[in-house]
Amino acid sequence: MTKKLFLILLIAAGCSQAKKEKDVVIIEEEVSLPVNYEKVGKMKLSEYGFFRGNPADLEPAANVYPYDLNTPLFTDYALKKRFIFIPEGSQAAYQEKEVLDFPVGAVLIKNFYYDDAQLGAGKGKIIETRLLIREDDGWKALPYVWNDEQTDAFLEITGKDEELTLNGKGTFTYSVPSMAQCKSCHERSGAIAPIGPTARQLNKTVNDKNQLLMLHEAGVLSGLPDISAVPKVAVWNDENSGTLNDRARAYLEINCAHCHRPEGPGKNSGLDLSICSPTDFTLGFYKAPVAAGAGSGGLQYDIVPGKPDESILIYRMQSLDPGVMMPELGRKLRHDEGVALVREWVASLTP
Amino acid sequence: MPEYNPERHYKSIEKSLSAQLMLAGDSSVIELPEGHFAFKNSLILEGKNNIAIRGKGPDKTILSFKPQESGAEGLRVANCTNIVLENFAIEDAAGDNIKVTDTDGITFRNIKSAWTGTVKEQNGAYGLYPVLSKRVVVEHCEVLGASDAGIYVGQSEDVVIRNNVVYWNVAGIESENCENVIIEGNEAYENTGGILIFDLPGLTRYGSNIKAFNNYIHDNNLKNFAPKGNIVGVVPPGTGFLVLATEDVEIYDNRVIDNKTIGAGIVSYELVAAMRQEPSGKQRQTGAQGVNRNYKMDTNYNPYPRRVYLHDNWFSNSHLIPDLGNEFGKLFIFKFGLKPPQIAWDGIKAPGYLLPDGQPNPEYKICVREKDDVKVAVLDAANDFEGLSSDPGLLDCEL
Numbered sequence: 001m002t003k004k005l006f007l008i009l010l011i012a013a014g015c016s017q018a019k020k021e022k023d024v025v026i027i028e029e030e031v032s033l034p035v036n037y038e039k040v041g042k043m044k045l046s047e048y049g050f051f052r053g054n055p056a057d058l059e060p061a062a063n064v065y066p067y068d069l070n071t072p073l074f075t076d077y078a079l080k081k082r083f084i085f086i087p088e089g090s091q092a093a094y095q096e097k098e099v100l101d102f103p104v105g106a107v108l109i110k111n112f113y114y115d116d117a118q119l120g121a122g123k124g125k126i127i128e129t130r131l132l133i134r135e136d137d138g139w140k141a142l143p144y145v146w147n148d149e150q151t152d153a154f155l156e157i158t159g160k161d162e163e164l165t166l167n168g169k170g171t172f173t174y175s176v177p178s179m180a181q182c183k184s185c186h187e188r189s190g191a192i193a194p195i196g197p198t199a200r201q202l203n204k205t206v207n208d209k210n211q212l213l214m215l216h217e218a219g220v221l222s223g224l225p226d227i228s229a230v231p232k233v234a235v236w237n238d239e240n241s242g243t244l245n246d247r248a249r250a251y252l253e254i255n256c257a258h259c260h261r262p263e264g265p266g267k268n269s270g271l272d273l274s275i276c277s278p279t280d281f282t283l284g285f286y287k288a289p290v291a292a293g294a295g296s297g298g299l300q301y302d303i304v305p306g307k308p309d310e311s312i313l314i315y316r317m318q319s320l321d322p323g324v325m326m327p328e329l330g331r332k333l334r335h336d337e338g339v340a341l342v343r344e345w346v347a348s349l350t351p
Numbered sequence: 352m353p354e355y356n357p358e359r360h361y362k363s364i365e366k367s368l369s370a371q372l373m374l375a376g377d378s379s380v381i382e383l384p385e386g387h388f389a390f391k392n393s394l395i396l397e398g399k400n401n402i403a404i405r406g407k408g409p410d411k412t413i414l415s416f417k418p419q420e421s422g423a424e425g426l427r428v429a430n431c432t433n434i435v436l437e438n439f440a441i442e443d444a445a446g447d448n449i450k451v452t453d454t455d456g457i458t459f460r461n462i463k464s465a466w467t468g469t470v471k472e473q474n475g476a477y478g479l480y481p482v483l484s485k486r487v488v489v490e491h492c493e494v495l496g497a498s499d500a501g502i503y504v505g506q507s508e509d510v511v512i513r514n515n516v517v518y519w520n521v522a523g524i525e526s527e528n529c530e531n532v533i534i535e536g537n538e539a540y541e542n543t544g545g546i547l548i549f550d551l552p553g554l555t556r557y558g559s560n561i562k563a564f565n566n567y568i569h570d571n572n573l574k575n576f577a578p579k580g581n582i583v584g585v586v587p588p589g590t591g592f593l594v595l596a597t598e599d600v601e602i603y604d605n606r607v608i609d610n611k612t613i614g615a616g617i618v619s620y621e622l623v624a625a626m627r628q629e630p631s632g633k634q635r636q637t638g639a640q641g642v643n644r645n646y647k648m649d650t651n652y653n654p655y656p657r658r659v660y661l662h663d664n665w666f667s668n669s670h671l672i673p674d675l676g677n678e679f680g681k682l683f684i685f686k687f688g689l690k691p692p693q694i695a696w697d698g699i700k701a702p703g704y705l706l707p708d709g710q711p712n713p714e715y716k717i718c719v720r721e722k723d724d725v726k727v728a729v730l731d732a733a734n735d736f737e738g739l740s741s742d743p744g745l746l747d748c749e750l
Contacts, residue, residue, distance in 0.1 A: 025418040027361045027389045040374070158369045161391075161420075175421055180373050180395035183429075184422075190398070190430040190453055265429065268452065268482045268506060270553040281553055281648050286629065289580055290551060293446060293476025293499050295423075296580030300627065312580065323445030323475060328423050 040179070041142045045129055045153035050085055050109055056126055056150040058111055063088055065218065067211055069201040071236040071250040074335040075112060076174055077166060078127065083109040084197070086220040094212075094223035096231065097276075099194045100202075108132040108194055118166050127162065128176045129153050132186065132194050139192040141182030172332045181329055189263045196254070200233040200275075233275065236341060248345030249275050251338055255327060271302060284313055285349075295324045305349030314343055352470040352574065353519050353541070355495060361389035361415060372396050372404075380405060383439055387413040393422030393444075400432045406439025409463035409493065416444040417467075424450040424480075432456050442467055447477040448497075457481055458488040466496030470519045472576045477503040478520065481510075483555065490514050498576060499583050500525035500547070504532070506556050512537065521577045522547045522586060523568075526561055528554050534563040544583075544590035545571040545610065550597045551582060552620065552646035552654070559598045568592065569608040572674065585626045587612045587677035589670070596620045596652075600659045601750070607693070611670035612680050614693035614725075615661055617717060620646055620654035622697045622732050626678070655701040655715060660750035662720040666693040682736065692728035692741055694719055699733045718748040 042048060045055070052061045060066060064085045072080065086092060087105035095101055102108075109131055116124040129144045144153035145160045159178035165171040177184075186192050202211050212230060215221035224230070234242025236251040257274035259266030269290045272282045281287050284302030289295065289312060297315035304310040316326040317339050325331065364384070371381055372394060383406040394414070396402065404426075406412030416425040423446030428434055433456035440463040441448045448464045451457045464478035478494035481487045482505040492515045494501035501520035504510050510532040516539075517523035523539030525547040526532045532548075539545035545568035550558045568591045577584040586593060589612030594600050596619055607614040624646065646652060671689050673680035683691040696717050704715045719727050729745050731738035 025361060025389055025415075027363045027418070030363045030366065157373055158366050159392075173420065175392075178369055178373065178392070178395070180369070180397050181392075181422070183397050184395065184427070187430070265452065267555060270555065281646075287553060288551075288582060288627065288629070290554065290582075291447075291476060291480070291482070291499070291503075291505065292578075292581065294473055294578045295446070295476075296578050298579035300580045300629075321445070322419050322421055323423055329421060332421070 040157060041131075041133070041140070041155055043155050045131075045144045048085075048107070048131075050083065050107070055152055056146075058083075058126075063220075064109070065215060065220065066206075067197065067202060067215075068204060068206055069196050069254070070204050070233045070241070071201070071247075071254050072196070073254050073330070074338055075330050076172065076333045077114075077118065077169060077335075078112040078174075079115060079118075081111040081113070082196070083111075084215075084220075085109060091220050091222040092215070094199060094221060094225070096199060099196070099198050100221070102134050102194070104134055104136055106134040108197065114164065114166065119164065120167070125150055126153070127164075127174060128160075130177075130182065132192070139186070139194065141179060141186055141192055143176050143179065143182065145176050166333075169333055175330075175332065177329060184265065184329055185258050185327070187258075187265050195258045198233075200231040201254075203227070203230050203232040237337060244341075244345055244348055248342050251341055255338065259327070284311075293323070294321075295326075297324065303346055303349075304351070306347060306351040308343040308346040311346050314339065314346060317342060352576070354469045355465055355467050355519075357413075357467060359387045359413065359415065361387050361417075363390075364388050365390050365392070369394060375399055375402055377401055379403075383407070383412045383414070385411040387415060389415045389418050390425070391418050391420045393419075393424050394426045395422075396426070396428045396431060396434065398430045399434070402431065402433075403435040403437065404439075405435070405437050408438050409440040409461060412439040413442065414439060415442045416448075417442070419443075419445045423447065426450075427452075428457065429453055434458070435460065437461050439463075440465065444475050446475050447480045448475060449479050450477070451481040451487075452483050454481070454484045456486045457484055459490070459492055460488070461491045463493045464497075464501070465494070466498075470496050470573075470576065472498055472578050474498040476500075476581075478517075479503070480505070482506055485509055487511070488513075493517070494523075495519040497521065498578060499581055501542070503527065504529050506554055508556075511535070518542060519573065521573075521575055521583045523571065525549060525583070526558065527551060528556055528558045529561070530556070530559050532558075532561040534561070534566060536565045538567045538569075540568075540570045541573055542571045543573045543575045543577075543588050544586040544593050545569075545607075546591070547583070547586065547593045547595070548597050548600055549582070549593075549595040550620075550652070551595075552649040552652040557652065561597060561599070562601045562603075563592070564602070564604045566605045567608075568605060568610065571610045572612075572670075574676075582623065582627075585623050587674055587679045589613065589674040589680070591615055591666075593618065594656050594659055595623065596654050596656055597659075598653070598657045600656070602659075602661045603663045606665045608665070608667050609669055611668060612673040612677070612683070613691070613695055614666040614668065615664075615695075616679075617656050617659055617694075617696040619656060619697055619699045619701075620652075621699050624654075625732075653701070655699070655704075656696075656717065657701070657715045658713075658750055659716075660718045660720075661694060662718075662749075664721060664725075666721065666725045668693060682730070686736070686739055687726075687728070687741070690726065692726040694721070694725060694746075695728045695730055696746065697732040698729040698738070716748060716750060717746055718750050719746040720749060 090103035234246035425444030466474035476499035
């Protein structure tokens, strides 16, 4: 590895809430350590053959199916194109509550990009593609970073930081997660697991066709009951899709409950923000923080019904300080619209 | 507040060390070189077996998270078995310096965990933080500057915390909701509180069987600098031991010296909830659903300390006046003048504390067998301290 000179200005990412003093950390050089590169995955995204034609067009090849979620994870306003690869002759099995049961060989392909409206005319680009690959002994997570030419993406197991300037949002450092960081969120009882594609999230009409019916008719989804019996989660920013409570709970589930659920990595706090969590202490109502440290923001409870400004949940969603902010990973900007929704919900709760 | 300002000249090994941790085969040793290394992201060891991460010594190999931009922990170990972390220093993580979760077999040895600069509220919460783990050993470590607990073992079982030195933290050592714990041979000084043995509500498991012996707990009189809202914020400066709502606790052969407010306090979560002004336990209706108001809704949680036994400790306190910035200090000086107690129980009794014959239920016994000059008080905190007493015979029993 070449020697580099780093000068990192720590202005706490321009965050007014950060209490840390301005601090300059000078890092002189990158020192190379011996690394044993076992075979972890294909080096280039194109080697999988998921897309045909111009790679950046993300035109799905055979056995690759596009999908969308009702309420997605917020990732610094990145737009996402999602696909499932299901090997020829295999099927995913329907599950009522959990993520569909995908067959060995299936791959979830999630592309993160910004369009011209966000980055400026002619500057829209795909940043990264994350793969979740179902192998014999479980799931594997791999991050691929697109080159500037947008001709292919390359395996970067340590992730990558890239400075971006978004219209209306300013300049920030977008972080492609490392392989290890993937599992920091994609963990269920110690094993890697997908988060998004549950039946209630996929139960959505795209181009006049319900996605679950589409997968069923393509022969890659077994066990689908009558579509009227399939649960459906609210769309966080569509008032016609559910009540304020439904939409806020949908938002908290996809953005928080991958960790904050009884089988997730945040279970040590005792907080459960999943959609099936009871409306009580477990959901954070009058729940004192356990290991939050400065994350408490000087507040007593995770959620004080009726009082968003006294709720730690809101404080941490608003923060950009890495020691305070939630989620801990995958966000460098504040999701103003998401915060507004959850604020409105907390304010609506009866004390 | 005290300061720690070591001289540092940072280099980076971030990319290659992150890759090493991700690609490490089972049963391998990751050697950290000598030097001062700065990191922008958490280091993560995930799903590995039989790994040692070994530095050249806590004064030679320094891992600093001063420029941290993402992730809250410095080093995060998760879902592993048989991990040894030894011989390095770790500093200035945004959250906890080292967090180890869901791991069976974790040893911290000869690690220095610190926040640099002036000791302050903005420092991370825990210096060394094993949680939801089994077979935990923390030994020969030095921890300073944590805005919650220096060494904090949470929701774990079979734990040994021995021969560590902890100072300038809010809590020096805290065992929280742990089972089968030995806290032995540690020195805790100049923290707000020396050693805390806590059970908190609403968590995955509850604690029992904790023994603390041969510890040297002195001069824990530091201002409480925990961010508001955190449970340790209730610890009065000048506390040696504090036992909260835990069962089967034995504290013996310790030296507890010059902690100016209380040598050993034994309290219920009821007292903590009152101090924190938590809402009362009534269930109220909001719309169609009831809202569970507080810890009383956790039916697995027992908020009273029980089967706690202190004996053969050395207590002394050369301070005439307790810390007066907290309720207990004020209470003690008001009730006891210049002869404050060295051991106090809040005296809040569990509903089943007294048997029908009027004798204390052995399940809830609190016993003290110390030298005659060790003053013991029962505060009767549930009744505005009306029945407060320092009658020497009150807690005279064995367990």
